[in-house]
Amino acid sequence: MPDFLLQHEVTIEPYLGSSAYGPRYGPAVTVACLLEQQTRAVVGADGSDVTSSATFRAPLDMPDCPPESRVTLPTGDTTRVIARLRHDGGNLPTPQCWEVQLR
Numbered sequence: 001m002p003d004f005l006l007q008h009e010v011t012i013e014p015y016l017g018s019s020a021y022g023p024r025y026g027p028a029v030t031v032a033c034l035l036e037q038q039t040r041a042v043v044g045a046d047g048s049d050v051t052s053s054a055t056f057r058a059p060l061d062m063p064d065c066p067p068e069s070r071v072t073l074p075t076g077d078t079t080r081v082i083a084r085l086r087h088d089g090g091n092l093p094t095p096q097c098w099e100v101q102l103r
Contacts, residue, residue: 001060008034009032013027032058033058052101
């Protein structure tokens, strides 16, 4: 993904699982991305229909952010990951990136 498209930064805390005290998250990592805030219907990791409020695209070397990871947007709002989709054109001259759909 070309650097000039990476106009935003989000902070990701990867979901590690649940504990007796609630969800557990890994250390926060800041990622440069292209953020699009738009409401749309998407399919969640479990196959259910979910409403997404935002999507960001980041380079393929982005740290792991499985579903339920916590994401802080540039506005300070906190949301969670619905799904992460890999866009890889192989040898085609297309932008290669992760698309991360957020609640």
